[in-house]
Amino acid sequence: MLDRVLGVSMASLGFAQSFFKRLPDLPKDVQKRLPELLGKFEAGTHAGLHLEKPNATADERGRTIRINQFWRGVVMAPVRGDHYVLFDILPHDDAYEWLANHTFAINGATQEVEIVNVSAMKAAAAKLPGAGADPSPGMFDAYEDAVLMELGIEPSYVPLVRRARSDADLDLLAQAVPGSQVQVLEMLAAGYTVREIRAELGLTVAAGAAAKASPGVLASPTVFIPKGARELQDALDNPLEQWRIFLHPSQRRIAYRDRYAGSVRVTGGAGTGKTVVALHRAHHLARRLPVGPKHPVLVTTFVRTLADDLRANLASLDSVTGVDTSALIEVTTVDALARRVVTTAEGASPKVTDDEETLTSLWSMAAASSHVPFPPTMLRQEWENVILARGVRTLADYLTVSRAGRGQALTKAQRAEVWTAVEIFLGHLRRAGERTFLQLADDAARYALALPASDLHPHVVVDEAQDLHPAQWRLLRAVVPDAPDDLFIVGDAHQRIYDHRVALTTMGINVRGRSHRLRLNYRTSEEILSFATGLMTGQAVDDLDGGEDSLDGYRSAFRGTQPPTLRGYPTLADELTGLVNTVGTWIHGGIAPSEIGIAARTRKGVDAVVEVLRPGFEVSPLDRKSRGGIEVGTMHRMKGLEYRAMAVVDISARSVPLPHAITPPAVDTAAHAKDTLRELCLLYVACTRAREFLSISWHGEPSPFLSRPGDRSSGADQN
Known part of the structure; x- marks a missing residue:
């Protein structure tokens, strides 16, 4: 819905994506007037809305429209034609001040509609080194103006960009230049090649393409053009749902690629839209399934609340696209998947314990009963992160298995002592007829390996990948054939809340050449994000496949x-x-x-x-x-x-x-x-x-x- 392109001849009103973030702040009576506002445009009576061009507007296209006596809409008018875009609704004086300090632009590379803060640009210009005043090389001297513009840098910004000499100068630009353009500059400064930036951000539209488009048509993925009052009302009733299924052009390239040769990994910091990309990918894969598929696309996540949100957002995506995928996509937690596989294989629902107090008590009892010189926490970690993680079944195997990544070395005699304590712990669970969720995943993985190909899922989309245990990865690898578009994996190790570290290659999952990293946070304000990333300063975090990740450029x-x-x-x-x-x-x-x-x-x-x-x-x-x-x-x-x-x-x-x-x-x-x-x-x-x-x-x-x-x-x- 949010990325529908306007291609009609009658008067219309589009809504900038950013408007939906401001919507909840508006009074209810103002929100209720929006369908009426749209209707006046469709009926050609919008001139009665006091569509005015202020005397002190920074952009020739800037207009205000009357919502009521107090509130005014901030609108971008076309150079020609009758297609308008609403950016905000503000008190009367604030609306006029906004237009005096902002201009509009359409990014030539992404087609995003962007807002430029003129005051911020002037402030940056005043602080940047003057042209010719600093003899040191410019940060972007290696790139011709045409190249910068092809990457989406607004032509009028290029002289300002040329004055940047240091990271401090780049920080000044970041306070003034629209976000998508800052991302390009930061990637250039970090050493990315032009080809890599185009591939990473999905920049396929050359600069100037927007100008060549029909002047009466606004073709932007960041403008929502409702078909009528009912569709607009749906968007107004659920503004967060509209936000949650929005895709940036660089994300769309990842989600809607026709075919991947194998598994795909998408990483990125909190709020960069990884889950949204995963949802769109699942939707895309589901729409390509044959009629009446035996098994649906499987979407897995970590906890029930996340699964509930995924289902709700998929329903919103169905509503937007007009395609019902409810029978083509199954959303579940990894634990629920494991339970289902085990129940089918064993003919009865397994009894699972996840009560932390009970498990802590059992490990304390096992440590005391075995008289081992190790604390209960160490025994549990050894069992979960070595024995269970590596699928060890016998003491003989445990005596020789690699313990890479564990800090405390253990002799064979000490391993035997650990094994004794583990056997005591497991014995109590067996007598109670119980198992942990990690045991459940381990058992389910073994059962799934024996399934015929006809009982496997055609595709699996994995959310919150950073917190999955190796046993859970073995299960996911087993329920989908090793084939093109088998696993689509999204995660962020900076958000790992369980001590489960896995390199995908060790799980039989190869993402080489099919990895993507998202850098732009759409959820959290810059002020909050700066605080949160400050917490992680200096921390070494993996990239889910044996390498190291960072928040650079985030x-x-x-x-x-x-x-x-x-x-x-x-x-x-x-x-x-x-x-x-x-x-x-x-x-x-x-x-x-x-x-x-x-x-x-x-x-x-x-x-x-x-x-x-x-x-x-x-x-x-x-x-x-x-x-x-x-x-x-x-x-x-x-x-x-x-x-x-x-x-x-x-x-x-x-x-x-x-x-x-x-x-x-x-x-x-x-x-x-x-x-x-x-x-x-x-x-x-x-x-x-x-x-x-x-x-x-x-x-x-x-x-x-x-x-x-x-x-x-x-x-x-x-x-």
């Missing part, structure tokens, strides 16, 4: 209205009172309860938040099936979700990192480092759920993670 598509707020309190009661005040302020400011999320590290922390909020607000804990109102959950439960406003509570030294989740350095230094990074990633995940507002609080001493370089906000308030 940036936000928009700036927010305020930086994150960090507040410390003397006691937990004081912190919870502060949370109630923060939530009340957000709601009073027009943020709906369902647009607010609250995360805590522990279940106990979640319960405390729910208890303090329930008297005055509608609250929905994320571990319940029903959702609505303010959503509260552990950091683990927040995976893949997003909110306009996010509060992350109890980021105290006693809670983050959580002491019992960290291996003591005296026991295993490597495990301690991995555990600490995992806890840091949890905080990073929680913070990047926020789009516009982020509040972080603690009581007593703050988490040591909050003293990392670059993560202190100007909104910090240390009480």
Whole structure:
């Protein structure tokens, strides 16, 4: 819907993609007038809307239209023809000021409609080295003007780009130049070739193509042209759904490629649209299935709440395209897939335990009963990340299996001691008729390997790949044939919240030459993103296939209205009172309860938040099936979700990192480092759920993670 191209002759009104992000902030009576507004354009009576060109407009195409006495729409008019685009609705004076300080542009390489902040451009120009004033080489001297313009750099910006001499100059440009063009400049500065940039960003349209197009037709993937009032109303009723299924041209190239020769990997930081790309890929693959396929395209993710969101977004995509894929795509969690495979093979539903207190107690009992000189946490990690991860079945195999990546070396005698404790643990599970979810995946993988080709899925799309255990990867590899377009994998190791590290090649999954990295964050404001990435400064993170990933070039598509707020309190009661005040302020400011999320590290922390909020607000804990109102959950439960406003509570030294989740350095230094990074990633995940507002609080001493370089906000308030 959002990328439909306008190709009609009557008057029309399009809506810039950015408008849907502002929509929830508008008064309800203003929102209700939009279908009427569209109708006036379609009926040719839009002249009665006081379509005016202000005297002090920075762009000849700038217009305002009257919504009511107080509100005005900011519109781009065509040079010729009768096709307009609405960018924002603002109070009267603000609308005129906006047009005095902004111009419009159509990117010649991507066809995106872009907004240029004239004031920001002037400020950058005043600070950049003057032409000829600095004899040092320019950052982009190696590229001719024509090449820069073919990559989408607006011709009028080229002289300004030529003045950049350093990374500091590039940062100045980033504050003024539209996001897609900044991305090009950053990639050039990082050493990417022009060919690599074209391939990475899907730049197939040469500069000037937009000008050659029919002057009365706006062909942009970032403008929504509703077919009528009903389609517009659907978009207005579900603005977040429109946002969540939007594809940038560079993402579209990945999602809608006709055929890949094998498996594909897509990585990128939080909010870069990996899941959206995965959804579109699944939709594309489903539409190519033969009539009446025996098995659907399989889409897997990590937790139920994510699966629910994926189904909802696929339904939105179906509505937009007019194609019903409900019978062609199955969305499930990896755990649910494992349960189904085992149930089919064994003829009965397996009994699975995932209660952390029970598992912790069993490992403590196993350690005590076997008299091993190892703590329960080390035994569990050894079982999950060595024995189960490598499919070890016997002591003989365990004595010789590689333990690469584990920090503490073990002699054969020590391995035998570990094996004794593991056998005690497993014996208790067997007597109870239970198994863990990782055991379930391991069993399911063995059953799936025996399935005939006719019982396999034609394609598998994997979301949140960074948290999958090797046993789960073996299952996914087994349920799809090794063939073109077999596995489409998206993930971000910076968001890994479980200690499961896998190189895809070791799982029989080859993505060489079919890997893509997304860099532009569409969810989180630049202010919040800068804080979150500051948390990860200096951390070595893998790329899901044995290499190293980084957040270089990772940036936000928009700036927010305020930086994150960090507040410390003397006691937990004081912190919870502060949370109630923060939530009340957000709601009073027009943020709906369902647009607010609250995360805590522990279940106990979640319960405390729910208890303090329930008297005055509608609250929905994320571990319940029903959702609505303010959503509260552990950091683990927040995976893949997003909110306009996010509060992350109890980021105290006693809670983050959580002491019992960290291996003591005296026991295993490597495990301690991995555990600490995992806890840091949890905080990073929680913070990047926020789009516009982020509040972080603690009581007593703050988490040591909050003293990392670059993560202190100007909104910090240390009480």
